[in-house]
Amino acid sequence: MTLGQADVVTYDVAAVRAHFPALDAGYAHFDGPGGSQVPRAVAEAVAGALVAPLANRGRVTAGERAADEIVVAARRAVADLLGADPGGVVFGRSMTQITFDFARTLAATWAPGDEVVVSSLDHDANVRPWLIAAEAVGAEVRWAEFDPATAELSADAVAAVLSPRTRLVAVTAASNLLGTCPPVRAIADLAHDAGALVYVDAVHAAAHLPLHIDSLGADFLVCSPYKFLGPHCGVLAAAPALLEELRPQKLLPSTNVVPERFELGTLPYELLAGTTAAIDFLAGLGTGASRRDRLVTAMSAIGAHEDRLRRRIEDGLAALPGVTVLSRAAQRTPTLLATFADRDPADAYAFLAERGVHAPAGSFYALEPSRRLGLGDTGALRIGLAPYVDDNDVDRLLGGLAEFLGV
CATH class of the missing domain: 3.90.1150.10 (Aspartate Aminotransferase, domain 1)
Structure with missing residues (x-):
């Protein structure tokens, strides 16, 4: 902008x-890249959620309504931060946990001989889950290498390992080690031309840059509020229509509604209240x-x-x-x-x-x-x-x- x-x-x-x-x-x-300090408003929001009536989400009791309102507010806040649709915001314990869950879910749609592209610039949380998932179904892993002399990951390096069998490209929006911001949009365009989905790790980027999921060309965008002045949890944003196509492993009685079908167990309502407070502080x-x-x-x-x-x-x-x-x-x-x-x-x-x-x-x-x-x-x-x-x-x-x- x-x-x-x-x-x-x-x-x-x-x-x-x-x-x-x-x-x-x-x-x-x-030490901010490992986790930021938090403003007083975030701590107060976490504490406020815990000391007020609170229960599993619903619309009958005061505690149920409080939990529901916290979740709805947090989805809207994250959507504003990432330029996303609130109906496609998924919460989890961490970006790592979310990525492992989505890697398993997406791998269920792959076949032996399909390919996944990862980069040597990425944090292991955007590498290992894809390697493990690919191995489990017989898919191949191809590596896009960054140049250590310049610390750059080019779109050409990704293009060199794409093929018609590529099903997913995993890439960082900013390296947590070097700070490098690859040309994510150019990479995403190449991946989409090859018929692949794009999973973007924005954990480090979200702490420093204004982001928009569509401008990046990301199908999935993940980040962690504790890197941008919030509490410890993880977030994924995607188009609700894309999430509707995916069938994660879940408990039988848990809802099949998007995005809740991807949130295993009860959400940490107090942390979501803190996430909203962190985003409001930044705003x-x-x-x-x-x-x-x-x-x-x-x-x-x-x-x-x-x-x-x-x-x-x-x-x-x-x-x-x-x-x-x-x-x-x-x-x-x-x-x-x-x-x-x-x-x-x-x-x-x-x-x-x-x-x-x-x-x-x-x-x-x-x-x-x-x-x-x-x-x-x-x-x-x-x-x-x-x-x-x-x-x-x-x-x-x-x-x-x-x-x-x-x-």
């Missing part, structure tokens, strides 16, 4: 930070007539703030001896992966933690990209930004790394 002059949002990070009680502990958080940082408009302008403002800090960090790292930044893609989130000459990234992680700066080291379940980068399963130091990170945090990070390197 291109913002008009009247739509430009002034981003006040100090005012944003005042909503996050966890920041009172004094830590500088560069409150933007402008516009609708919540969707406010979310788009807010995410654009957050992105500009984070991008400015990312450039500061990149400049600071470039001035430190022996530091290599592996996040090089032209389009990327504010997420930097760094290694150190003759120093273990885990030691940098611990050194910074002792100084109140949280920037973890590892592969973060992104095993395939870590291995392709030559980092094995150990990974590197990941520096990830979030809406509440400010310049003082960046100063502490760069100062801590300079001290670690003896500069």
Whole structure:
């Protein structure tokens, strides 16, 4: 989206930070890609749902009605965030759990010799479920490889492994390890031309970018609210008509209505209340007539703030001896992966933690990209930004790394 002059949002990070009680502990958080801190409104929404009358969804008792209203509100909020239809929003314990469930469900429609495309850029949650499901039915797995020199996954790399037997392409909207944002729409168009469905992991992207399921060309779009200031659960969005075609394994008495047929067991109503609160908090940082408009302008403002800090960090790292930044893609989130000459990234992680700066080291379940980068399963130091990170945090990070390197 291109913002008009009247739509430009002034981003006040100090005012944003005042909503996050966890920041009172004094830590500088560069661990957002692993899970963000939450604003007070989210905690209050979770607690409010738990202390009010609550029961399994229905329309008879006050508790039943409260649960039903929480679910309906959460579907609408997620739909606004992702540009989706509320009737196609599915909730689960995590993105990983949802993806395993959908991999099994979709694999039931595959036959031996069918093909599934995964990428070496992806988090294992968008790789392993498809490999396991393909093996179970005799389908073939084909790999689209990213270029470790540029950290880019091109549409051509995906096109090279598509065929008339391709049934699904699984790809990330943004790498949780490198921040790379592949050309998802171009990839989706190629996949659809081949007759395949497209499953997009937006767990990392949803924390930084305004998203729209149709603009991405995604048939399935998954994310996790705890990465964008909410509680721990998972979300999938798809067209209701597509979900109607799928028959998941479920309990006999459970409903066959979409999207509920994909939600196994009782939903965590308090977490869904927190999810709505997180989305409303983000929308409150933007402008516009609708919540969707406010979310788009807010995410654009957050992105500009984070991008400015990312450039500061990149400049600071470039001035430190022996530091290599592996996040090089032209389009990327504010997420930097760094290694150190003759120093273990885990030691940098611990050194910074002792100084109140949280920037973890590892592969973060992104095993395939870590291995392709030559980092094995150990990974590197990941520096990830979030809406509440400010310049003082960046100063502490760069100062801590300079001290670690003896500069």
